[in-house]
Structure formats: structure tokens, C-alpha cells
Amino acid sequence: MAEKKSNGQARYDELAYEKKNYFEVASEEERTAMFAYAEGYKAFLDAGKTEREACAFAVKMAKENGFTEYKFGDKLAAGDKKYFVNRGKSVVVFRVGTEDIEKDGMRIIASHIDAPRVDVKQNPLYEEDGMCFLKTHYYGGIKKYQWTAIPLALHGVVVLKDGSKVEIRVGEDPADPVFYIDDLLPHLGGEQMARTGGKIIEGEQLNVVVGGMPYADKEVSKKIKLTVLNYLNKEYGMCEEDFLSAELCAVPAFPARDIGFDRALIGAYGHDDRVCAYPALTAVVNENSRHTVLAMLVDKEEIGSEGNTGMQSKIYEDLMEDICAALGANFRKVRYASKCLSSDVTAAYDPNFSSVYEKMNSALLSCGTCMSKFTGARGKSGSNDANAEFVGEIRAMFDKEGVVWQTAELGKVDAGGGGTVAKFLAKLNIDTVDIGVPVISMHAPWELISKADLYSNYKAFLAFMK
Ligand code: MN
Ligand code: MN
Secondary structure, eight states: OOOOOOHHHHHHHHHOOOOOOHHHHSOHHHHHHHHHHHHHHHHHHHHOSSHHHHHHHHHHHHHHTTOEEOOTTOOOOTTOEEEEEETTTEEEEEEOOSSOHHHHOEEEEEEEOOOOEEEEEEEEEEEETTEEEEEEEEESSOOGGGGSSSOEEEEEEEEOTTSOEEEEEESSSTTSOOBEEOOOOGGGOHHHHTSOGGGTSOGGGOOEEEEOOOOSOTTOSOHHHHHHHHHHHHHHOOOGGGGGGEEEEEEEOOOOEEESTTOOEEEETTHHHHHHHHHHHHHHHHOOOSSEEEEEEEBOGGGTSOTTTBTTSHHHHHHHHHHHHHTTOOHHHHHHHOEEEEOOOEEBOOGGGGGGOOGGGSBOTTSOEEEESOOEETTTBTOOOOOHHHHHHHHHHHHHTTOOEEEOOSSSTTSOEEOOSHHHHHTTTOEEEEEEOEEBSTTSSSEEEEHHHHHHHHHHHHHHHO
16 A cells, blocks of 8 residues: 655645656557657668758658648648758658638747768878778768767769769668778877877868779779779769769768667667657658648758758748748738747766766756757857747647656756757747757767657657647
8 A cells, every 4th residue: 555645745746846757657558659659760860861861751751641842832722731842951841731820820840950970072082002082071060089980881962074963872781881980099099099089080080991902904003093983983973073063971881779678769870850850750741730830851950050951041931931922821920920849959968977967957868858948058149048938838738748848958057058940940030949859979970869758759749730
């Protein structure tokens, strides 16, 4: 028999707030659903390691579920299921709801599908001392030393001299070769290991090994380079000059895997931010809504949401305006009534690095998707600091639908910081708040998340669409 709580304990439980571990409070049925949902997510991770591939995956999934392509100027009506592609690198999947869009606004879930990686330079190929390399320029915030001595795959496109485009994806199939950035042996690493972390491996040392076999001809001086060029020419119709108009990148070659004896966690490249993009995509694709809902999967967040595929591009605003015009609605009225979940990952509290966190206001692994009222650095610089009223509204939505969630900020005050796409949507006078999955080892070649948090994020989006 359970002992009866004291009056004080009962009063404390009623008034005090404590985070809950979602695995612990989930029903057996819900736990099964978490694990099943994670399988689809892992397939998405493996298929979409670059923004182009993630975009193609989203389009395929949308099409399979009856969504059709939207072009500027098209007509729209309630019940329409559409997707809009921007240059093959970002995609907006949307449903037109039955509510009056001028009063109800749009429900927007904004995430990004680019991830930190090592991009190939425009004149990259050289041979030196038995090896052939590609020179690179890293993309996004990485600890450069983490990208050495691991198997890498090459992904991307090459626009050939004649204007045709070829796709390259080598290193994902177990039968494929992989690529490699070398590091120094510890025996000779004394001076290297005495350097500060940012200089253990320098940017210009991130050269990717792509060959080692000399071409069988005594006359040629660059024999290994010729072997590689000859291969690229036969396989892709390329010559060296075609690197000028190529977009190739090296990404970790390992697939997503369960972590732990209990399989509660997932290790993968690029959880940031595909762990939010996938729930956004599947929520809008799978579930009907009375609201007009948009899942935005955008590019270039890792370098400041720049360029015409990043969230700062006018194209997204133009698209929203065009949707309003197609529905005969006033864009300004719609914007002012809209709500947005800026869906990006946050740092999970890491007990092995506790000094940079303030535990009470850190995201705890498996305690659900995490709302960040604000992001930014120092005195909330560069942040969209959501209004308490809007946070209250979202909180009520989540609680009503039984979403297990938490709030946090990224690390201790003044320990560092980061930003998201939130501020670019808030600028349009759309109520916006950050929400996303806590990640361990963010921006490492292999990051860690909890299946409970992934599923909580999905449930949060469904609640938002109700
Ligand atoms: Mn992110
Ligand atoms: Mn990031």
C-alpha cells in the first residue's frame, strides 16, 4: 500500500515545477511509437546528408502523399496540399486550411537542412608525395580537429562546361570507397598537442585524400593526379576546370545508428537541424489541419541564413505573399495573425562538461523538446525574445495535447551562445518562438539525440497544427 503524502508534500507537488523524463512518463504504446518514428528519421538522415538531398527527400515524401508542386501565380483553395522548391536547396511544404486565413493566419514551422561540413574549394586538386588531395574550406562552426581520421563521403553537384549538371555521391554505399583527412601521429604530436584547440588542425590542413595510384606513363609528372582526373572524366565527364563550377562537400560517411544497449539514443551526422526538419515535414505531410500550415526547410542557417536559399532571402516572404494573393487574402493581415515555431536544436546539458551549463535552465536529455524563449549571446544579443503572452499560448497548446516538453537556454550566461532563423520571421511581425531537440556534441561529425525528444518534437508540431 502506498503511504499517504503529508499535507506539505502534497502542497509542494501541486505548486512546484519539475521536468519529467519522457521515457519514464510515456505509456508502453507511446514508447513503441517513439521507436517506430525513429526508424523513419534515421532513413531521412542517411538519405539527406546535404541540403539538396534533404530537399529531394522532402519533395519525394510530399509527392507520395498527394502533394503537388506550387509555382508563383498558381491558384489555391482550402484542402490543397503543396510544396514549393527553391533552387533544389530549400523547400516549403504546405497545406491550405479551412479557417479564414486573414483572421487565423498561417502556422509556420521553420527549420534548416544545411549542416556543418567541409566544402571542396574551386581549384582543389593536387598531388604530393604519394597522395592526391582536394583542398577545402569548412562550412559552419566546426572543431576542425574532429574532422580528421574519420571516413568521409563526397556529395554534391558539378556543372560541366556544356552547362549540364552531374551529381556525385560517393562513400555511402558499403561497396564505395571513402575519403580521408589525415592527422599527425601522437609520437610526433608534442608541439601540435600543446596548441590551443582551434589550431590543432588549421583550416588549410583540412585536405581530403582522394587517391594514391600513379598513372602508368613515365612521361607524366603528376601521375596520381592524372589517375584521379581520368577517373572523374570517365565516371562523370569532368575535367579539372569543372571544379570551378562545382559544389562538392565532404561529410561523415557513417550512417545513423542507435546508441546504447537500450537503443534509447541516436548517433548521426547532422541532427542539427534534421531532427527538427523531419518532424516538421512529417507533421505537415501526415496530418490534416484546419489551419494553413507551412513546414519550411531552409538552407544556409549555419552561415547566418544568408544568400537566396537562406531564411533572409525575400523568396520566403514572396511565397507567403503569393499564397495570400492566391487565396484572395491581405498579406499584412495574414502575417499579423500568423504564428511560428522556429525549430532548431539546442544544447543538451552534458554532465561531462557541466561547467558551461546552468543546470536549472539547461535542456536535459529525454525530457522532451525544448522551448527557448530567447537565444543569442551575452545580454541576449541577436535574439528574438518571444513575448510571455505567446509563450503562454504555445504552452497551453502543448499541455492540452499532452506534449512532454521543457524550456532552456543554451549554456550559462556569458559562456557563449548561438542564433536561429527566429528573428527573420519575427521581423515580419509574426509571433515566433524557438523550439527544438536537445543535442549532445552539436556540430561534431557524429551528434547524439534522444528518441524521446525526437518524438516529443513531432508531437509538439501536431499540437501546434490542431
Ligand atoms: Mn541549427
Ligand atoms: Mn548549427
